[in-house]
Amino acid sequence: MQLDDIRNLYLHRQSCRSFDGREVPEETVRAICETALLAPSACNAQPWKLVAVLHEKRAAVAACLQGLGMNKFASDAGALVAVCEGKSNLTAKLGGRMKGTDFTANDLGILTAHLVLAADAAGVASCILGWRNEEQLRALLGLGDKTRIPVVVALGYPKTEDIRPKQRKPLSETFTIL
Numbered sequence: 001m002q003l004d005d006i007r008n009l010y011l012h013r014q015s016c017r018s019f020d021g022r023e024v025p026e027e028t029v030r031a032i033c034e035t036a037l038l039a040p041s042a043c044n045a046q047p048w049k050l051v052a053v054l055h056e057k058r059a060a061v062a063a064c065l066q067g068l069g070m071n072k073f074a075s076d077a078g079a080l081v082a083v084c085e086g087k088s089n090l091t092a093k094l095g096g097r098m099k100g101t102d103f104t105a106n107d108l109g110i111l112t113a114h115l116v117l118a119a120d121a122a123g124v125a126s127c128i129l130g131w132r133n134e135e136q137l138r139a140l141l142g143l144g145d146k147t148r149i150p151v152v153v154a155l156g157y158p159k160t161e162d163i164r165p166k167q168r169k170p171l172s173e174t175f176t177i178l
């Protein structure tokens with residue numbers, strides 16, 4: 001594996017907002033999630049849980065991701081994967097407390113990145129969805145009152161294979177070497 005291979009994967013992965021409605025097979029969703037769950041986390045606490053929603057339950061979950069014209073395309077996603085907070089471990093909790101930082105949000109973000117990249121490598125398009133009704137999602141997914149669900153990842157097959165050029169800030173603004 002060369003850096004160029006990774007770079008090409010990163011350039012190929014893009015937020016898909018036009019899915020063709022085909023369902024992503026369960027074994028593909030499982031393989032993507034299993035791969036993503038190899039992601040690193042603070043103290044290896046793995047404070048997460050992925051809840052994949054397939055079949056007819058997709059519609060109700062998609063509705064939790066929509067409103068004010070946002071994320072209409074979620075209704076055509078072939079699977080929806082909720083990135084949920086899960087159990088942490090004592091070392092991470094103590095370490096976080098001593099350093100005044102809870103790394104859970106960070107860990108869930110890293111997991112999400114692994115998920116969308118694994119999906120792309122598996123030939124599945126994705127879009128990270130942060131516009132959500134967390135309370136409704138929790139109820140629908142049968143999760144506890146306080147369980148955070150920072151994002152849901154829509155997976156599916158794109159209507160077009162066109163890859164958009166990346167819009168990113170100039171490197172001079174986002175990178176420096178001291």
Ligand SMILES: Cc1cc2nc3c(=O)[nH]c(=O)nc-3n(C[C@H](O)[C@H](O)[C@H](O)COP(=O)(O)O)c2cc1C
Nearest residue numbers: 013014015016017071127128129130131132151166
């Ligand atoms: C935490 C997070 C939340 C996001 N929420 C949404 C969303 O609700 N709806 C949407 O269409 N895109 C959403 N996006 C996608 C971003 O708009 C997208 O990643 C960004 O514009 C860069 O484009 P690219 O993913 O195609 O490279 C979200 C991305 C992240 C990381």
